[in-house]
Amino acid sequence: MLKTARGLCAWMLGFMCLLVASSALAEEAERWKFNMTPGVTPVSQDVYGLHMQMFWWCVGIGVVVFGVMFVSMFLHRKSRGVKPANFHESTWLELLWTAIPFVILILMGIPASKSLIELYDTEKSEVDVLITGYQWRWKYEILGEDVSFFSNLSTPRDQIEGHAEKSANYLLEVDEPLVLPVGKKIRFLVTASDVIHNWWVPAFAVKRDAIPGFINDSWAKIEEPGIYRGQCAELCGKDHGFMPIVVDVRSEADYRAWLDEKKAAAAALAELTEKTFTFDELYAKGEEIYNRSCAACHLADGEGVPGVFPALKGSPVAVGPIDHHIDVVVNGVAGTAMQAFGEQLSEVDIAAVVTYERNAWGNNMGDLAQPLDIYNHKQGK
Amino acid sequence: MAHGPAKGFTRWLYTTNHKDIGSMYLWFSFAMFFLGGMFALVIRAELFQPGLQIVEPNFFNQMTTMHGLVMVFGAVMPAFVGLANWMVPLMIGAPDMALPRMNNWSFWILPFAFAMLSSTLFMQGGAPNFGWTFYAPLSTTYAPPSVTFFIFAIHIMGASSIMGAINIIATILNMRAPGMTLMKMPLFVWTWLITAFLLIAVMPVLAGVVTMMLMDIHFGTSFFDAAGGGDPVLFQHVFWFFGHPEVYIMILPAFGIVSAIIPTFARKPLFGYASMVYATAAIAILSFVVWAHHMFTVGMPIAGELFFMWATMLISVPTGVKVFNWVATMFKGSMTFETPMLFSIAFVILFTIGGFSGLMLAIAPADFQYHDTYFVVAHFHYVLVPGAIFSITAGVYYWLPKWCGNMYNETMGKIHFWLAFIGLNVTFFPMHFSGLAGMPRRIPDYNLMFADWNMISSVGAFLFGAAQVVFLYNVIATIVSGKKATDEVWDNPEGLEWTVASPAPYHTFAEPPEVK
Numbered sequence: 077m078l079k080t081a082r083g084l085c086a087w088m089l090g091f092m093c094l095l096v097a098s099s100a101l102a103e104e105a106e107r108w109k110f111n112m113t114p115g116v117t118p119v120s121q122d123v124y125g126l127h128m129q130m131f132w133w134c135v136g137i138g139v140v141v142f143g144v145m146f147v148s149m150f151l152h153r154k155s156r157g158v159k160p161a162n163f164h165e166s167t168w169l170e171l172l173w174t175a176i177p178f179v180i181l182i183l184m185g186i187p188a189s190k191s192l193i194e195l196y197d198t199e200k201s202e203v204d205v206l207i208t209g210y211q212w213r214w215k216y217e218i219l220g221e222d223v224s225f226f227s228n229l230s231t232p233r234d235q236i237e238g239h240a241e242k243s244a245n246y247l248l249e250v251d252e253p254l255v256l257p258v259g260k261k262i263r264f265l266v267t268a269s270d271v272i273h274n275w276w277v278p279a280f281a282v283k284r285d286a287i288p289g290f291i292n293d294s295w296a297k298i299e300e301p302g303i304y305r306g307q308c309a310e311l312c313g314k315d316h317g318f319m320p321i322v323v324d325v326r327s328e329a330d331y332r333a334w335l336d337e338k339k340a341a342a343a344a345l346a347e348l349t350e351k352t353f354t355f356d357e358l359y360a361k362g363e364e365i366y367n368r369s370c371a372a373c374h375l376a377d378g379e380g381v382p383g384v385f386p387a388l389k390g391s392p393v394a395v396g397p398i399d400h401h402i403d404v405v406v407n408g409v410a411g412t413a414m415q416a417f418g419e420q421l422s423e424v425d426i427a428a429v430v431t432y433e434r435n436a437w438g439n440n441m442g443d444l445a446q447p448l449d450i451y452n453h454k455q456g457k
Numbered sequence: 458m459a460h461g462p463a464k465g466f467t468r469w470l471y472t473t474n475h476k477d478i479g480s481m482y483l484w485f486s487f488a489m490f491f492l493g494g495m496f497a498l499v500i501r502a503e504l505f506q507p508g509l510q511i512v513e514p515n516f517f518n519q520m521t522t523m524h525g526l527v528m529v530f531g532a533v534m535p536a537f538v539g540l541a542n543w544m545v546p547l548m549i550g551a552p553d554m555a556l557p558r559m560n561n562w563s564f565w566i567l568p569f570a571f572a573m574l575s576s577t578l579f580m581q582g583g584a585p586n587f588g589w590t591f592y593a594p595l596s597t598t599y600a601p602p603s604v605t606f607f608i609f610a611i612h613i614m615g616a617s618s619i620m621g622a623i624n625i626i627a628t629i630l631n632m633r634a635p636g637m638t639l640m641k642m643p644l645f646v647w648t649w650l651i652t653a654f655l656l657i658a659v660m661p662v663l664a665g666v667v668t669m670m671l672m673d674i675h676f677g678t679s680f681f682d683a684a685g686g687g688d689p690v691l692f693q694h695v696f697w698f699f700g701h702p703e704v705y706i707m708i709l710p711a712f713g714i715v716s717a718i719i720p721t722f723a724r725k726p727l728f729g730y731a732s733m734v735y736a737t738a739a740i741a742i743l744s745f746v747v748w749a750h751h752m753f754t755v756g757m758p759i760a761g762e763l764f765f766m767w768a769t770m771l772i773s774v775p776t777g778v779k780v781f782n783w784v785a786t787m788f789k790g791s792m793t794f795e796t797p798m799l800f801s802i803a804f805v806i807l808f809t810i811g812g813f814s815g816l817m818l819a820i821a822p823a824d825f826q827y828h829d830t831y832f833v834v835a836h837f838h839y840v841l842v843p844g845a846i847f848s849i850t851a852g853v854y855y856w857l858p859k860w861c862g863n864m865y866n867e868t869m870g871k872i873h874f875w876l877a878f879i880g881l882n883v884t885f886f887p888m889h890f891s892g893l894a895g896m897p898r899r900i901p902d903y904n905l906m907f908a909d910w911n912m913i914s915s916v917g918a919f920l921f922g923a924a925q926v927v928f929l930y931n932v933i934a935t936i937v938s939g940k941k942a943t944d945e946v947w948d949n950p951e952g953l954e955w956t957v958a959s960p961a962p963y964h965t966f967a968e969p970p971e972v973k
Contacts, residue, residue, distance in 0.1 A: 109906050110890035112826055119822075127823045134813035142806060145784050149802070154724070154791045161789035164726040173781045174774060181770045184820065189763055191822040196759045211599075236902060238508045246507065248904050271595040272689055274754060274829065278895045283825045285755045287690060288594065289683020292756035309754075309829040309897045311588045313595060314515045317900030381515065383582030384601055413599050 113278050116304070116325075117296045120281035122191045133184060195281075198295045201263030203256065209266075209273030209286035209308065210415065212315035212372060216254045219265075223338045226420055227252045228368055229318050236318075248305040253322035257331035258301045266292045270415060274310035277321055283309055298325045313413075315372050349423045349447040355431070358444055362432025365425045370433075373413065378437040385413065389437040398443055401430055402453050418454055423447040461963050470565070473557030474963065475542045478564050480860070482539025483853070485567060487929070489531030490846075492575070494922055496524035501884075501918035504911045509902055517901035518586035519578065525589025526607075529707065530614045531571050533845045537710040538563075538621045540852055541649045543860065545625060547954035547961065548643045550634025550970040555627035563620035570613035577603035588899060590700070593681035593692040597673045604674065608667045615660040622656035625649055634953070636972035640734070643952055644727065645713030647734050651741045652709045655702045658745075663699040666692065690755050697748035705744045707841060708808075709737055711848035712779060715801045718855050719783055721950040722798035723790030729782040736775035736782075743772045753824045762821050769819035773812060780809055793948075796870030800851035803878050804843050811839030814889065829899075832892025838885045850877070850928065857932065858946045862960030863939025869931045876924035883917025 114124040152158050204219040210226075217224035230251045234240035243249070256262055266275050268286035276283040280296040298304075306321040326334065353361075367376060373385040378394075380387035388394045393401050405426055408416035417426060427445040434441040462468045462477065472478060499520045503511045512520065542560065546553055554560045577584040582601035585591065596604060629650045633642070642650075669692075672678040679685020681692045712733075720727045727733065749757060749765040757765075783805050792798070814836040818827050827833060850873075858864050891910040896903055903911065942959045953972070957965050 108890075108909055109894040110910075112893045113895070120826075123822050123826055126820055127817065127826065130817045130820055130823065134816065138809070138813065141780060141784060141809065145787065145802075145805070148784070148788045148790070149792065152723075152788065152790050152792055154793045158789075158791045160724040160791040162725065163789070164728050164730070164786075166729070169781075169785070170729055170732045170778065174778055177774050177777045181773065184816075185767055185770055188766065188820045188822055192762055192766070193759065195822050195825070196762075236509055238510065242507060242905055244905070246904050247902060271599055272592055276829075276897070278826060281822075281825055283754050283828055287683075287755065290688070290690070290756070306895075307897050307900075311518070311592070311595065311899045313599060314518065314586075316518075317514065317897070317902050381582075383580070384515070 115279040115281055116298055116300045116302070117280050118299075119191070119195050119296065120279060122194065123281045126188055126191055129187070130184060133180065137180075195294075198263050198293045200261060201295060202260040203262045204265060205254065205256070205262060206265045206267070207275050207286065209268035209270075209275065209312065209319075210420065211270050211313050211413065212308070212319040213369075213420075214250075214254075214275070214319065214321060215269075215420070218335065221335055221339075223335055223342075225252050225338065227254065227322070229320055231318075245305065247318065248307070248320045248322070250320055250322045253303070253324040255324045255326055255331055255334040256298065257328045258298055258325050260328070261295060261297050263293055263295045266294065270413070271312045272310050273308050273312045273319070275306070275321060276309040277304050277306035277323055279304040279306075280323075285310060301325045301327060318372075345422050345424065349451055352446055352448075353424075353427070355444050358428045358431040359435060361424070362428035362430070363436070365421065365429045366432050366436075369417065369421065369425075370429065378433070378439075388433050389439065394433045394439050395441055398430070398434070398441075398445060399453070401434065402426070402445060402450060405430055406450065406453060423450040423454075426450045471561070473553070473561050475546050475554045475557070475560065476860075476961065476963065478554075478560050479539045479541075479543030481564055482535045482542055485564075486532050486534075486536035486539060486849075487932075489527050489535070489571065491925070491929075493524050493527035493532050494925060496520045496527065498918060498922055500524060501915040503901055504903070505915040506912060507903055507905055507908050512901070514901045515583060515586055518588070518899065519584040521899050522585045522588055522591075523574075523578070526574065526585075527571070528841075529589065529703070530611075531567075533707045533841070533849070534614075534618060535567060536849045537649075537652070537707070537845075538618075538625075540645075540710065540714070540849070540856075541621075541625050544856065544954060545628055545646055545649060546632070547859075547957065547965060548646050548952055549629065549632060549637050550953050550966050550972060551628060551632035552964065552966050554624050555632055556624045559620050560624050563617045563624065566613050567617050570610045570617065573606050573613070574610040577606050580606070590696060591670075592696075593670060593673070593689050597670050597681055600674070605671065608671050611667045612664055615664045618656050619660050622653035622660075625653040626657075629653075634966065634969040634972050640731065641972065643713070644716035644730070644733055644737075645710065648709040648711075648713030648716075648737050651737050652706050655706050655709070655741055655744065659699040659702045659706075662695060663703075666695040666699065669695070690752070693752050693755060694749065697751045698745075700751065701748040702741075702744045704837075704840070705740060707845045709741065711804070711844050712737060714848045714852040714855075715783065715804050717952065718797045718801040718851055719786050719805075721855075721947050722795060722801075723787050723792050724948065725786060725790035726951070727782070728785035728788075729778075732778055733782055736778045739775040740772060743768065743775070747772060750819060750821075750824070753821050754828050766819060766821040770816065773816050773819075776812055780805060780812075795854075795867060795947075796865070796874055797851045797855035799871065799874045799878075800847045800854065803874070804847045804851065807839055807843030807847070807881070811836055811841075811844065814839065827892065829897055830892035831888040831896045831898055834898050835885050835888035835892055838888070842881055842885065847877075853932065855947075856954070857935055858939075858942035859954055859957075859959050859961055861936045861939070862942055862958075863935050864942040864946075865931055865935040865939060869927065869934070873924055873927040873931060876927060877921060880917050880919075880921030880924050884914050884921055885917070887911075887913045887917075 112124055112127050114121050206217040206219055208215040214227045227250045230249045231247050235242045266284040266286045268288045273286040275286055282294045282296050284292045284294045302325055304323045308319045374380050374388050378389035393404050406418035408414045424447045427447045427450050431444040580603045584603055585607045587596040669680040673680050679687040681687050681689050716727055747769045750769040818824050887910040891907045896907045944959050945955050
């Protein structure tokens, strides 16, 4: 009786251990992500299927080839006293192992060609998004909706430099995600303003080079609402690893609401252009904008990187005439990495950042720019 | 009749002897291998865990760029030219290379090219930071000033390669001993003959593309600038028209080395010699029509995508034939597993794995997920490290006794092999996983979900680096104090190189040998 109870206890304990172990195993498997995502679009699921099919073909071929090799390494070794054979030619065999791979290739290639044709069919889209790569942020424009905005990395420097604990979405989080409706055929038009970038969201199997001066297209019909993350997939300079993509897929109604919200925010911003700000307001905002948009190259302390990115501390531009300073920020400097920020930042932001640059790090010019000045500059006044 | 080498440093500076030049090429490549390896270790140290710990992103990009350039142009290519210098005349029964003075020149400009390339690390703005593939406009409008030195260094390397290739072709076509017909040549000679033609065909293309960059940077042209009517994608087409044959330049001579070693240690002639020659030629020809598979995501028309996908898949047929022939050579042989054989067998297995991932990458729709991720990094390191590096290592162990007359330490060789084999797989196998999980290449920092695989890769990389120190020690110890080797060295190996004394005299085959 006692024995049975003890046995039962042991079994239960064993079973519980197994449960714990298996859940721990599942957790580990989750942590050790090792395969391609099947994704949430018909194309991405197709691609995943192709990937797995190719994988199993390779495993099959590997088992045969390596199998023969290992058998021969085990059986046909001198230490077993084997005398070598002397055969070294067989036209029949050569033809056979040319023909069989050929047939296998055709079997692999046909479904791949079909998927490729589907992947290329960008016609009859319901939503068109223009995506522009910048060093090192993405600009999204919902075509026909008058909604356009920039999306920047939002991971704090502290986490990157190891002063704070890294969050789960470390380096895969942005200040303003792209919002898209579920179940609609969405066409992505991809281009760039400076160097080549690449817009990649694994869950959609969309990866397109963003090439300055050219527009590529791709499409996705996203079947499940959710947040999907990706990264730039073409080396684009220093902060290539720091320009993530976040797509927030919502129901049609929520997507509409987001569009309205965006439009309202844009209108409010336009109104601000009329407003006159105090020096302190501009300086504080300028610091924020500077650290987000300028510090990647010119560094937070304005020292720049000698030979690559000029210092702003004491630079002839920042302590020179303010009109020229505004011009450099708005129109960039042709033939260098200095971009035209006129499109990227609002009038308020540019006014703030110019004010900040003229007064930070001991530049102490004491003057400031108002949003209206920037507006007038852009209008050529 | 025969006289020995001159004394002192001028022996090396003025030498026209194929053995001296071969040795210099090999030592130079060994040095570059360590330099490129150190760059790699900086990369792996930074990627050991997420966050920025050791280097700045800009310096990280310089490291990936320099690692690629130094390994491709400094370690692998000169090593193969060095092996060709040493072995081609010995294998075909020639007294020396056909153009000995050009031979001297083609070596001696190399150290200057790499001194110039390495000096960019100390320039204002830093070394090239746009990847070894240097895509425009990142490498033109947005490049650091040192890019001009990089362009000049590439020009010199290209000139060196072209001269080396001309020399090898002239030697093989004109200097064979009587009776050494083309279809009697050892496979290493065949693969090098074909490689040399590839070099002559594509190195000028590389020179062209860097010259176009130079014009864009300094002379106001717009080859790669859309704003001036150019096209950034043109750069990629021209680059990869060079770049794809280039990867075969780095693997065909490897096929030749392995085809010499496996029969020796299987004690059985190479299976399917003629089909090996035809397969090598087929791979070389196909290499000219597959370049755009590196560019599946640039937005080519669908007809282009389909063409390049099918053409790329086709390459696996002749490559497969080679692997099957090596396996058939081993089959029913009487094998022993000395160090050269171990490296050769590892070559066959691991190169095949690299071939598998290559086949997966050829599938264009799937490539949209693989492209520019660590899956690609895993793929090309699986073909290049076990492919080029292991075959060169195997060749060094195989022929070192012939070169210096001393036998290497077998135990040490085996330790080197196992450390390198384990290190390589620990480094590069997890990269398949991090790539499939979505980690882009060429990033200095990454999300936590890639952390575990990266940590393993970094540990493996340091192990692999340590293995090469064992290699260096073993080579030096062999030369300085190895046991005397016999003239045949191995158990009845095939080839004219084993008919001369060990070490090979300074001048060999002054009288052409008899080839039956």
